[in-house]
Amino acid sequence: AQSVTQLGSHVSVSEGALVLLRCNYSSSVPPYLFWYVQYPNQGLQLLLKYTSAATLVKGINGFEAEFKKSETSFHLTKPSAHMSDAAEYFCAARSHNQGGKLIFGQGTELSVKP
Amino acid sequence: SQTIHQWPATLVQPVGSPLSLECTVEGTSNPNLYWYRQAAGRGLQLLFYSVGIGQISSEVPQNLSASRPQDRQFILSSKKLLLSDSGFYLCAWSGRTSGDQTDTQYFGPGTRLTVL
Numbered sequence: 001a002q003s004v005t006q007l008g009s010h011v012s013v014s015e016g017a018l019v020l021l022r023c024n025y026s027s028s029v030p031p032y033l034f035w036y037v038q039y040p041n042q043g044l045q046l047l048l049k050y051t052s053a054a055t056l057v058k059g060i061n062g063f064e065a066e067f068k069k070s071e072t073s074f075h076l077t078k079p080s081a082h083m084s085d086a087a088e089y090f091c092a093a094r095s096h097n098q099g100g101k102l103i104f105g106q107g108t109e110l111s112v113k114p
Numbered sequence: 115s116q117t118i119h120q121w122p123a124t125l126v127q128p129v130g131s132p133l134s135l136e137c138t139v140e141g142t143s144n145p146n147l148y149w150y151r152q153a154a155g156r157g158l159q160l161l162f163y164s165v166g167i168g169q170i171s172s173e174v175p176q177n178l179s180a181s182r183p184q185d186r187q188f189i190l191s192s193k194k195l196l197l198s199d200s201g202f203y204l205c206a207w208s209g210r211t212s213g214d215q216t217d218t219q220y221f222g223p224g225t226r227l228t229v230l
Contacts, residue, residue, distance in 0.1 A: 032216045043120075043204055043221035044158075051216050090158070094217065102219055106157045 002027040004093050006105035014113045019063075019078040021108050023091030026072060031093040033074040034102070035065055038088040047089075050074060061085070086112045116141035120205050120222040127229055133178075133192040135225050137205030140186065145207040147188040148219060149180055152202040164188060200229045 007022040025031060032051055036044040048059025055067045065076045074091060091105040117140045127133060139145050149161040160173045162180035170180050177196060181189045188205060205222040 034218065036221075041202075041224070041226065043223045044206075046218065046220065049216060049218060051214075100217075101160060101163075104158045 002031065002093060002095060002103050004091050004103050004105040006089075006091050006108050008108055009106065010109045010111070012111040012113060013081045015083055016080050019076070019081045019085065019110065021076040021089050021091075021110065023065075023074045023076065023105060024072050025074065025091075025093045027093065027095065029096065030067070030069055030072075031095050031100075033065075033067065034092040034094075035059065035063070035074075035076050036090045036092065037061075038090065038107075040087075044090060047076070081110075081112045083112050083114065086110055116207070116220065118205060118207055118220060118222040120203075120225050122225060123223065124226045125228070127195050127227065129197055129229055130194050133190070133195050133199070133227070135190040135203055135205075135227075137188040137190075137222055138186055139207045142186070142207065142209055144185060145209045146217065147182060148206040148208070149188065149190050150204040150206065152204060152224075154201070158204070162190070195229045197229050200227055202226050 003026045005024045034049045035047040037047050038044045047063050048057045050057050050067045058064045063078045065074050067074050088107050088109050090107045092102050094100045094102045119138050146165050148163045150158045151161055152158050164170050164182045167182050178192050203225045206219040208217045208219045
């Protein structure tokens with residue numbers, strides 16, 4: 001069965017430092033992949049998605065993610081963290097077949113220190 | 115553009131009381147609709163999804179139920195709430211377009227339910 005693993009339930013970085021949030025998927029065929037951000041007491045907001053058109057995907061708020069088939073990974077990065085980036089981040093995957101459900105990772109809480 | 119609404123935003127209910135949470139989507143037709151629950155400190159759990167009016171699939175057996183009386187309306191209900199029903203309830207919609215076959219899900223603002 002397909003699964004999504006986010007390494008590290010909590011990541012802390014200093015303001016201005018690189019943000020790296022890890023996500024690995026397990027499926028025989030590369031799925032569609034998504035990153036969502038959730039601020040406290042809010043819904044999930046789509047950051048970016050991988051659709052097989054390009055392996056490097058740019059999203060909102062300066063985030064980007066690179067799909068690596070050989071590593072079954074879709075890590076999220078941002079060159080310079082802002083205080084406003086502090087939130088929960090979820091990686092998710094969905095198979096290409098119609099009706100495939102969205103499988104979420106457990107989430108990574110990002111803290112940004114001044 | 116499409117928007118998704120949920121209400122109420124917050125709700126405090128006693129154990130054993132009924133529940134009705136509503137979700138509506140604007141700006142699209144025949145969306146797929148989803149209910150998720152997010153318990154404190156945990157990930158998202160898919161509760162129900164619907165591909166059309168009156169078509170509901172349940173993912174987790176429990177004392178909750180869902181209905182879709184109209185194309186863009188999705189309701190989550192319970193006859194008797196349990197303490198374990200507390201959590202953050204999220205509604206989402208998705209839909210395929212000619213330019214996007216990913217069936218991306220877009221989430222509403224959520225309802226915070228506290229059962230006492």
